[in-house]
Amino acid sequence: MSETAVEPGLRERKRLATRRAILLAALQLVGERGLEATTVDEISRIADVSPRTFFNYFPSKEAALAGEGPQMPDDETIERFVASRGPLLADLGHLFDAAAEHAFHDAELMAARKEVFHRYPHISAIRMERFRHFEGELTDVVDRRLAMEQPELTPEARSSRARLVVLVCIATMRHAWMCFAAERDSSEGIADRIHESFAELAELLPTLLDR
Amino acid sequence: MSETAVEPGLRERKRLATRRAILLAALQLVGERGLEATTVDEISRIADVSPRTFFNYFPSKEAALAGEGPQMPDDETIERFVASRGPLLADLGHLFDAAAEHAFHDAELMAARKEVFHRYPHISAIRMERFRHFEGELTDVVDRRLAMEQPELTPEARSSRARLVVLVCIATMRHAWMCFAAERDSSEGIADRIHESFAELAELLPTLLDR
DNA sequence: CCTATTCTTGCATCCAGTGCATTTTTGCGC
DNA sequence: GCGCAAAAATGCACTGGATGCAAGAATAGG
Numbered sequence: 001m002s003e004t005a006v007e008p009g010l011r012e013r014k015r016l017a018t019r020r021a022i023l024l025a026a027l028q029l030v031g032e033r034g035l036e037a038t039t040v041d042e043i044s045r046i047a048d049v050s051p052r053t054f055f056n057y058f059p060s061k062e063a064a065l066a067g068e069g070p071q072m073p074d075d076e077t078i079e080r081f082v083a084s085r086g087p088l089l090a091d092l093g094h095l096f097d098a099a100a101e102h103a104f105h106d107a108e109l110m111a112a113r114k115e116v117f118h119r120y121p122h123i124s125a126i127r128m129e130r131f132r133h134f135e136g137e138l139t140d141v142v143d144r145r146l147a148m149e150q151p152e153l154t155p156e157a158r159s160s161r162a163r164l165v166v167l168v169c170i171a172t173m174r175h176a177w178m179c180f181a182a183e184r185d186s187s188e189g190i191a192d193r194i195h196e197s198f199a200e201l202a203e204l205l206p207t208l209l210d211r
Numbered sequence: 212m213s214e215t216a217v218e219p220g221l222r223e224r225k226r227l228a229t230r231r232a233i234l235l236a237a238l239q240l241v242g243e244r245g246l247e248a249t250t251v252d253e254i255s256r257i258a259d260v261s262p263r264t265f266f267n268y269f270p271s272k273e274a275a276l277a278g279e280g281p282q283m284p285d286d287e288t289i290e291r292f293v294a295s296r297g298p299l300l301a302d303l304g305h306l307f308d309a310a311a312e313h314a315f316h317d318a319e320l321m322a323a324r325k326e327v328f329h330r331y332p333h334i335s336a337i338r339m340e341r342f343r344h345f346e347g348e349l350t351d352v353v354d355r356r357l358a359m360e361q362p363e364l365t366p367e368a369r370s371s372r373a374r375l376v377v378l379v380c381i382a383t384m385r386h387a388w389m390c391f392a393a394e395r396d397s398s399e400g401i402a403d404r405i406h407e408s409f410a411e412l413a414e415l416l417p418t419l420l421d422r
Numbered sequence: 423c424c425t426a427t428t429c430t431t432g433c434a435t436c437c438a439g440t441g442c443a444t445t446t447t448t449g450c451g452c
Numbered sequence: 453g454c455g456c457a458a459a460a461a462t463g464c465a466c467t468g469g470a471t472g473c474a475a476g477a478a479t480a481g482g
Binding site for chain 3: 250252
């Protein structure tokens with residue numbers, strides 16, 4: 001085990017609880033009275049912390065509403081991807097499964113967020129921005145794989161191609177998220193939705209090129 | 212001619228001049244002393260307008276830095292796209308050419324923005340958000356074309372597909388923009404760069420599916 | 423129980439952004 | 453030119469987001 005905490009400890013647990021209290025308070029208030037009518041002061045009062053503490057946890061009001069984005073999976077998964085020789089699209093789909101898991105395991109938060117995202121596309125867009133942190137790292141990983149797969153490419157061409165691959169795949173993730181957020185009754189999880197979108201992309205690609 | 216102004220008139224010309232003065236002042240100051248150190252008050256002083264006027268022109272400081280986004284082309288171009296039966300990707304490329312033209316004709320502004328975008332990816336991201344206005348309209352147009360092209364699809368499947376097509380194509384435009392902004396010496400225009408990215412996508416697609 | 427560290431809080435402050443009433447500038451018919 | 457209506461620019465007051473700082477409270481670990 002590298003460092004995945006033998007046990008959280010009181011301090012860490014309280015920290016997570018405070019964080020969650022703020023998140024829920026923010027979502028609750030925005031759900032009740034709308035985005036503009038909700039102030040950081042009120043959120044803090046509901047969450048039972050000082051307004052100043054709010055900003056110790058989140059850089060902005062909207063950051064609290066948007067929640068976290070995807071994170072790169074562990075090194076092992078990454079190396080497996082770099083070395084794999086399966087279809088690039090399918091392999092990337094697996095990588096995204098792993099990356100998305102972190103962000104989506106708190107069901108209560110997700111449900112509350114879904115309402116807010118539906119009412120305020122603005123906030124949903126902020127969440128989408130989180131995918132960008134991702135882009136740089138992901139582009140590097142794809143670049144490494146392309147280097148092994150297609151050594152004939154120049155570094156510039158490879159880098160350009162890696163960026164394009166990543167952009168297109170993230171667009172597909174966004175599609176999955178849009179479909180997911182549009183369904184009011186979430187019978188299926190986000191992971192399933194991601195699979196579907198990648199499948200649809202694969203089906204779609206040939207028709208893009210010729211008629 | 213529908214309404215494309217027989218002549219701007221003094222009022223309109225002054226308005227455009229003021230707008231441009233604010234834009235240039237903002238870009239200049241941010242270029243000199245950085246984003247955080249630049250206040251609306253100072254921008255207004257340089258542009259020789261009151262701080263209040265600044266907000267009559269732009270809803271936020273960052274909006275002024277980001278500039279305008281792409282706009283849908285005229286109806287004729289749109290209808291031609293809907294009725295066309297060429298390769299979808301190529302036809303969309305043409306549509307984007309037309310849409311991008313508006314936003315990129317002031318060379319001096321573009322040059323100044325390029326510097327800012329380079330230093331503050333944040334601002335560049337805001338500009339990218341402008342592509343989203345676009346998304347809805349564009350999705351409708353693509354949906355209409357798909358309705359004629361593939362009448363066998365259910366409305367839901369068609370709408371999902373239209374969204375996916377649009378997301379992927381906008382990702383390609385973003386790629387073009389990233390490459391364009393990365394080149395410090397802009398020998399080629401943005402339109403050429405868009406062509407290149409779409410060509411690269413077409414070349415890339417087959418390798419995504421199988422190895 | 424003691425101490426170093428980390429977290430929380432209150433306070434002062436800066437600045438983005440808005441509403442409103444007033445003044446200035448422009449367009450236009452005379 | 454002249455005056456009047458529309459539109460734009462401005463000043464002012466105010467809300468609320470966000471940050472730095474320093475003092476106080478809670479926690480980890482001995």
